[in-house]
Amino acid sequence: xxxxxxxxxxxxxxxxxxxxxxxxxxxxxxxxxxxxxxxxxxxxxxxxxxxxxxxxxxxxxxxxxxxxxxxxxxxxxxxxxxxxxxxxxxxxxxxxxxxxxxxxxxxxxxxxxxxxxxxxxxxxxxxxxxxxxxxxxxxxxxxxxxxxxxxxxxxxxxxxxxxxxxxxxxxxxxxxxxxxxxxxxxxxxxxxxxxxxxxxxxxxxxxxxxxxxxxxxxxxxxxxxxxxxxxxxxxxxxxxxxxxxxxxxxxxxxxxxxxxxxxxxxxxxxxxxxxxxxxxxxxxxxxxxxxxxxxxxxxxxxxxxxxxxxxxxxxxxxxxxxxxxxxxxxxxxxxxxxxxxxxxxxxxxxxxxxxxxxxxxxxxxxxxxxxxxxxxxxxxxxxxxxxxxxxxxxxxxxxxxxxxxxxxxxxxxxxxxxxxxxxxxxxxxxxxxxxxxxxxxxxxxxxxxxxxxxxxxxxxxxx
Amino acid sequence: xxxxxxxxxxxxxxxxxxxxxxxxxxxxxxxxxxxxxxxxxxxxxxxxxxxxxxxxxxxxxxxxxxxxxxxxxxxxxxxxxxxxxxxxxxxxxxxxxxxxxxxxxxxxxxxxxxxxxxxxxxxxxxxxxxxxxxxxxxxxxxxxxxxxxxxxxxxxxxxxxxxxxxxxxxxxxxxxxxxxxxxxxxxxxxxxxxxxxxxxxxxxxxxxxxxxxxxxxxxxxxxxxxxxxxxxxxxxxxxxxxxxxxxxxxxxxxxxxxxxxxxxxxxxxxxxxxxxxxxxxxxxxxxxxxxxxxxxxxxxxxxxxxxxxxxxxxxxxxxxxxxxxxxxxxxxxxxxxx
Ligand SMILES: Nc1ncnc2c1ncn2[C@@H]1O[C@H](COP(=O)(O)OP(=O)(O)O)[C@@H](O)[C@H]1O
Ligand SMILES: [Mg+2]
Numbered sequence: 114x115x116x117x118x119x120x121x122x123x124x125x126x127x128x129x130x131x132x133x134x135x136x137x138x139x140x141x142x143x144x145x146x147x148x149x150x151x152x153x154x155x156x157x158x159x160x161x162x163x164x165x166x167x168x169x170x171x172x173x174x175x176x177x178x179x180x181x182x183x184x185x186x187x188x189x190x191x192x193x194x195x196x197x198x199x200x201x202x203x204x205x206x207x208x209x210x211x212x213x214x215x216x217x218x219x220x221x222x223x224x225x226x227x228x229x230x231x232x233x234x235x236x237x238x239x240x241x242x243x244x245x246x247x248x249x250x251x252x253x254x255x256x257x258x259x260x261x262x263x264x265x266x267x268x269x270x271x272x273x274x275x276x277x278x279x280x281x282x283x284x285x286x287x288x289x290x291x292x293x294x295x296x297x298x299x300x301x302x303x304x305x306x307x308x309x310x311x312x313x314x315x316x317x318x319x320x321x322x323x324x325x326x327x328x329x330x331x332x333x334x335x336x337x338x339x340x341x342x343x344x345x346x347x348x349x350x351x352x353x354x355x356x357x358x359x360x361x362x363x364x365x366x367x368x369x370x371x372x373x374x375x376x377x378x379x380x381x382x383x384x385x386x387x388x389x390x391x392x393x394x395x396x397x398x399x400x401x402x403x404x405x406x407x408x409x410x411x412x413x414x415x416x417x418x419x420x421x422x423x424x425x426x427x428x429x430x431x432x433x434x435x436x437x438x439x440x441x442x443x444x445x446x447x448x449x450x451x452x453x454x455x456x457x458x459x460x461x462x463x464x465x466x467x468x469x470x471x472x473x474x475x476x477x478x479x480x481x482x483x484x485x486x487x488x489x490x491x492x493x494x495x496x497x498x499x500x501x502x503x504x505x506x507x508x509x510x511x512x513x514x515x516x517x518x519x520x521x522x523x524x525x526x527x528x529x530x531x532x533x534x535x536x537x538x539x540x541x542x543x544x545x546x547x548x549x550x551x552x553x554x555x556x557x558x559x560x561x562x563x564x565x566x567x568x569x570x571x572x573x574x575x576x
Numbered sequence: 577x578x579x580x581x582x583x584x585x586x587x588x589x590x591x592x593x594x595x596x597x598x599x600x601x602x603x604x605x606x607x608x609x610x611x612x613x614x615x616x617x618x619x620x621x622x623x624x625x626x627x628x629x630x631x632x633x634x635x636x637x638x639x640x641x642x643x644x645x646x647x648x649x650x651x652x653x654x655x656x657x658x659x660x661x662x663x664x665x666x667x668x669x670x671x672x673x674x675x676x677x678x679x680x681x682x683x684x685x686x687x688x689x690x691x692x693x694x695x696x697x698x699x700x701x702x703x704x705x706x707x708x709x710x711x712x713x714x715x716x717x718x719x720x721x722x723x724x725x726x727x728x729x730x731x732x733x734x735x736x737x738x739x740x741x742x743x744x745x746x747x748x749x750x751x752x753x754x755x756x757x758x759x760x761x762x763x764x765x766x767x768x769x770x771x772x773x774x775x776x777x778x779x780x781x782x783x784x785x786x787x788x789x790x791x792x793x794x795x796x797x798x799x800x801x802x803x804x805x806x807x808x809x810x811x812x813x814x815x816x817x818x819x820x821x822x823x824x825x826x827x828x829x830x831x832x833x834x835x836x837x838x839x840x841x842x843x844x845x846x847x848x849x850x851x852x853x854x855x856x857x858x859x860x861x862x863x864x865x866x867x868x869x870x871x872x873x874x875x876x877x878x879x880x881x882x883x884x885x886x887x888x889x890x891x892x893x894x895x896x897x898x899x900x901x902x903x904x905x906x907x908x909x910x911x912x913x914x
Contacts, residue, residue, distance in 0.1 A: 464690040468752075471650055471682040472704035472759065473674040486694050 119568050120561065129560025132553050140371035152368045156360065156521040163359035167227045170350035171542050184222035184347035189326075191340045208335060212242075214328040216343050221321045225300045228346040231269040231326075235339035241265075242339045243331040248303055251322025256281070256303070263339065272300045285311065354542045356526070357533045365521035366547060372433065372522050373554060377504035380440055385496045387445040389488060392453025393480060396461060406450070413446035419513075426515040433517035436510060440503070453488065460484050490569035498562035501555035508551055523547040591659070592763050592795045593624040593647045598656035599819075600642050604869055614869045616642040617653070618819030621896065626762075629789065629796040631810030631827065633803055633842065635865050639819045640799045641685075644765045647797060648680040649673050661762070678708050681756030685768040687748035691740045697724070697751050698736035704759045723754040726788060746777040750784070757788060764789075767799045782809050803842055807831055815839045818866050818876040821896075825903030835905040837881050875908070883909060 120126050143152075155162065167186055176182050191200050191214055202212040235242050246258040246269070258277060259269060271277065281302045286292050293312045301317060304324075310317050328341050353363040395406040425431065425439055460466065461484065469479055510516060511524025512531065530536070530543040598620045601613040616639040624630050624647070632640050645651045646658055649665045658665045660676055668676060681704075684690035691700050698720055705716045724732035727750040740748055749769060756764055766785065770778040782805060789796055800806050806813055806827065813827040815838065823836040834840045841862070863880035866872055872879050878889040885908055894906045 464684045464686055465692045467650065468682060468684060468690050468755070469692075469703070469707075471648065471677065471680075472755070473677045473707045474703070475670075475674075478707065483692055487692075 120564055123564045123567070125560045126564030129557040129564065132557035133561065136370055136374060136554060136557070139367065140374055143367040144371055147364070147367065149368065152364055152521060153519050155364055157519065160358055163355075163361075164230075164232070165344055166355050166359040166361065167346040167348060167350055168355065168359050169357060169538075169540055169543075170227070170346075170348055170355045172352055172354045172546070173349040174352065175542075176349060181223035182221075183224050183349045184220075184226050184345070185349055186347040187218050187220070187226075187345040188342065189216040189218060190342040192342070202338075208333060210332040210335065210337070212328075212330040212332060212339065214326075214330070214341050216326045216328075216341070217323060218325075218345070219321075219323050220304060220319070220345070222347070223319060224348060225298075225304050225319055226272075226345045227300075227348050228273070228344075229271040229300055229303065230344045230346070231271060232342040232344070233263045233267040233269070233339055235263050235265055235267070235337070237265075237332070237334050237337040240333035240337070242333070242337055244339070245329045247327050247329075249325040249327065250303075250307075251320055251324060254307065256284070271303075272298065274299070353546050354540075356529055356543060362526055362543065362546070365526045366523065366550060368521045369523035369526070369547065370550070372520060373504045373507065373551070376433065376437055376507045377500040377502075377554070377558070380437055380444075380503035380506075381496045381500035383441050384444045384447065385449065385492055385499070387441070388447060388449035389453045389485070389492060391446065391450045392455075393457050393484065393488075395450070395454045396457030397476070397480060403454075406446075407454075410446045410450045413443070414448060416443065418443055422510065422515055423513070426510075431515075431517065433507070433520045433522065436507070436515070436517065440506065453492075456488055456491065457484060460487055494562045494566035494569060497558055497565055501558035501562070504554050504558070505551065508547075523551055590626055591623045592626045592661055593797070594657075594659040595620050595622050595643075595647070596657040596659070597621050598643070598646055598653045598658060600639070600646055600651055601654040612869050615819050615871060616868060617646065618871070619656070620816075620819070620821050622814055622821055622824060624763075624795060624797060625812075626795055627793055628811040629786075629798055629809060631798045631800060631806035631813045632816055633800055633806050633813060634816030636801055637865060637868065638816045639868070640801075640816055641767055643816070644682075644767050644797055644799050648677055648682070648763070648765060650682075674708070678704075678759050679762050681759070681761040681764045683749070683752050683756050683764065683766040683769045686772050687745050687752055688740075688772070690752055691748060691755075693740050695740070696736065697729075697738050697740070697743070700740070700751060701736075701755045701758055704755060708759060710759060719758060720754075723758045724751075726757065726791070727751070727754045727784060729754070745773050746781060749773060749781055753781075753785065753788065757792065757794075760792070761794070763795045763797070765797045765799070768801070769798075770805065771800070771802070778805065785809070803831075803845070815842065818868060818871055820876060820906065822877065822907070823903070823905045825899075825901070825905075829901055829903060835899070835903065835910060836877075836907050837883050837909070838877050841880075841882075875906075885909075 120130060165186065165188055171183065173185065189198050191198055194200060197217045199215045200212060202210055205211045231246070233244075241262050241264060243260070243262050245260045248256045248258055250256070258271065259274075261269065278296060278299050281299055282293065282296055285297060285302060285307070288307055289309065289312070291312065295314065297311060297314075301311065301314070304319050305311050305317050306320050326343050330339055332338065351361050351363045353361070353366050356362055391406055391410075395403045421443060422436070422439060426436070429435075431439070466479055466483055469483055474483070507522065508524035508527060511522055512528045514528065516522065516525055516528065526547045527544055530540065535541070535543040598617055599615070600617040601615050603610045604612045604614055618639070620643060632643065634640050642651055646653050648660065649658070649668070653666070661679065663676065665673065665676070695703070701720045701723055702716055705711060705719065710716070711719065720736065721732040724735055729735040729747065729750050735743075735747070740751070743751065753769075769785070770781050773781060785796065786809065788794065798806065798810055810827045812825065813830045814821050814824045815830075815836065816822070817838050823830060823834070823839045830839060831843060834843050866876055866879070872890070874888075874890040874892055875881070875894050878884050881889065884890075888908050892908075894908050894911060896904050896906045897910050898904050899910070
């Protein structure tokens with residue numbers, strides 16, 4: 114432990130230790146706050162779970178760096194009434210009830226929302242409620258949106274409804290006396306000004322102010338009722354944005370951290386220990402054992418690593434820990450065996466080994482007390498360095514599609530991003546954030562590894 | 577002058593080590609087959625008396641280290657018998673051998689590599705006690721400190737916490753000596769203990785060894801290629817050549833009147849202590865030492881021997897002859913028998 118103190122003396126390793134500490138804290142936080150089962154379930158849950166999230170939203174912090182504020186998502190729900198959400202019901206006859214819902218909200222962003230949806234739930238026996246939905250702009254202009262009969266679970270995709278879009282475009286044409294060159298999106302008509310600028314999609318500005326969505330419901334049974342949820346989808350979400358399935362990428366990135374660290378470190382440590390053990394056994398027993406071990410190593414050295422992994426993962430459904438096992442197995446007779454063997458062969462001839470034997474030390478004691486501690490200094494830095502390789506390997510395998518379909522990892526996020534054309538569509542954040550995490554991890558391991566090398570193998574410093 | 581059976585007055589309690597026709601051959605492997613044998617020790621019979629210092633002198637490669645190791649079972653003889661304290665080492669199992677080794681200590685030539693560089697002085701000196709489960713930690717502590725002050729590493733507390741790389745060569749060799757004597761052995765193999773040290777501290781270390789020997793009543797096998805230190809340090813002298821001991825006897829007698837031509841050549845090669853003669857030509861033993869994998873026939877020294885008898889020395893191996901004054905020599909010059 115005392116030998117690790119100098120780690121903090123080198124500036125570069127201080128940075129490395131800092132990054133690693135951050136990643137570890139992030140991992141601990143993740144594991145403590147979001148159980149893995151929950152994360153895995155959320156990640157695979159499909160769109161229904163994520164219905165309130167915008168699609169392909171940027172991370173929220175981009176607003177700090179940009180003068181124009183991108184919209185955040187606004188959700189108004191009659192199940193959570195407040196000063197902005199008012200629901201009034203009046204009896205209008207023996208069986209008829211009128212419910213009026215008003216949802217008021219202030220829209221102060223510089224860009225149009227990405228989507229606007231309405232979700233309904235209703236309770237009735239035979240006659241479904243009939244709703245009349247209208248939109249009021251800050252200047253008081255009222256736009257009827259739709260009159261509809263709703264089922265128990267229903268929705269109205271305001272921004273993507275083609276009938277509504279045609280109606281609104283017609284309405285606009287009548288007002289302006291001109292036909293726009295293109296179909297103006299519903300959200301632009303609802304949040305934009307009713308003037309000539311609406312015709313130019315590039316320059317049209319959002320009208321900031323108080324908007325209102327009104328729903329007037331006719332209920333034909335005394336017990337009937339309905340609830341409305343309005344979602345005005347923004348263009349930013351969370352710290353990592355969302356993907357094509359509206360999922361919070363942050364969840365995958367959070368869980369990706371402990372998984373990446375665990376995968377990298379356990380692969381590096383177990384491979385190094387196995388290689389060291391094989392090298393030690395080979396060097397200690399020599400003769401036939403050595404010959405067999407060396408031939409096996411040579412076979413493994415020419416065994417193509419990636420094709421074997423691809424083959425196994427196509428034939429079997431593998432999860433990440435099986436991949437780890439395969440990686441460990443394929444690397445256990447790796448080139449490290451030769452290095453460790455050479456080291457042990459050299460060490461076993463050391464006079465202090467002979468001295469130890471002269472005063473009665475047994476094989477086990479010599480290997481454990483005298484040989485292995487001599488190898489550790491050369492081993493530890495390379496283990497730390499190779500941990501970075503294995504973090505990358507896991508990501509690379511995931512990008513190649515040799516991944517765990519369940520576990521959310523950094524590599525999976527990047528794979529999704531590539532698969533759904535993130536770079537092509539300009540969703541750079543989707544690739545950049547997981548890549549930055551990967552890079553940070555391997556940089557921190559590299560910085561620490563180099564510093565450890567300087568500490569444990571001081572002679573290298575002079576070279 | 578030949579007195580047969582002269583050695584019969586000795587008994588086992590007097591001899592701490594007794595070698596009987598010991599041979600140690602190392603196989604020379606080429607590819608997967610054995611191409612031949614290096615005859616590191618090739619038929620040695622010698623006794624080491626309790627309490628004496630026997631110097632084993634010979635050129636580098638003559639098999640001194642191998643012979644030294646075979647006395648305490650660190651190498652297994654190919655043939656022959658090694659009796660340690662009257663016990664045949666070859667008949668012991670690993671456990672008994674371990675017990676027996678407690679009675680022996682080794683000091684190696686290179687103090688820089690004979691101590692684990694990752695161990696503190698304390699740990700290095702304590703280890704034989706730990707391995708042999710001697711004493712509890714308090715008792716071991718006392719013994720380590722006592723051994724360190726025995727070897728003049730004072731104050732012991734100061735040196736105990738040092739790592740080998742913080743010490744000079746002489747200090748390290750003192751640590752090695754402390755480690756060799758920590759389990760109160762009766763017998764010490766000192767394999768060229770001062771060869772790697774500066775000339776200025778050699779004497780100090782040898783005097784220290786002598787002091788410790790007297791204090792603890794030790795028997796020492798002092799291995800060296802340097803006739804000068806053997807002269808000052810030993811009671812008896814054994815001269816080794818190509819795996820054989822060619823001459824044994826009390827140091828003073830052997831030096832005054834060397835019998836074997838090889839011993840004579842060695843003694844002539846010793847540098848003069850008289851400074852006036854220092855610059856004069858130093859004689860060395862002429863010729864090359866033989867290849868131990870393919871030694872000459874007959875007496876192995878015959879190609880270099882100034883008194884080579886043709887038809888005898890190159891055909892037959894000389895027997896060891898016991899002379900009257902407790903000396904033995906293997907040379908046909910003294911073999912007047914048939
Ligand atoms: N473990 C070994 N394997 C093979 N050959 C050895 C081994 N140890 C010593 N030898 C050989 O035995 C001969 C004697 O070596 P050694 O006993 O070290 O001589 P010395 O100590 O007199 O220099 C040398 O030729 C050496 O190469
Ligand atoms: Mg030697």
